[in-house]
Amino acid sequence: MQQTVATNIRFPKDDYLALRLLALSEGKSTAALIREAAGTYRKLKTASVRSQLSLAKQAGNMSVKIDIPVSELIASGRKI
Secondary structure (H helix, E strand, O other), X not given: OOOOOOXXXXXXXXXXXXXXXXXXXXOOOHHHHHXXXXXXXXXXXXXXXXXXXXXXXXXXXXXXXXXXXXXXXXXXXXXX
């Protein structure tokens, strides 16, 4: 069995009641519903970060080399 950690979360009363009703309608405890939601959120965020890192890596591999000396860029008023 996976080790768990107890925590205390406070919700506005209306949000808690809505969560409680949703949990009851799905035959789950409120805690189980919140754990499921947190796990789904974590997976989505992890996938999003991996996707962003992949895009950044691809962008880095697609960089274009400019054969203009920096001194010419500065002389023409362009920022590096």
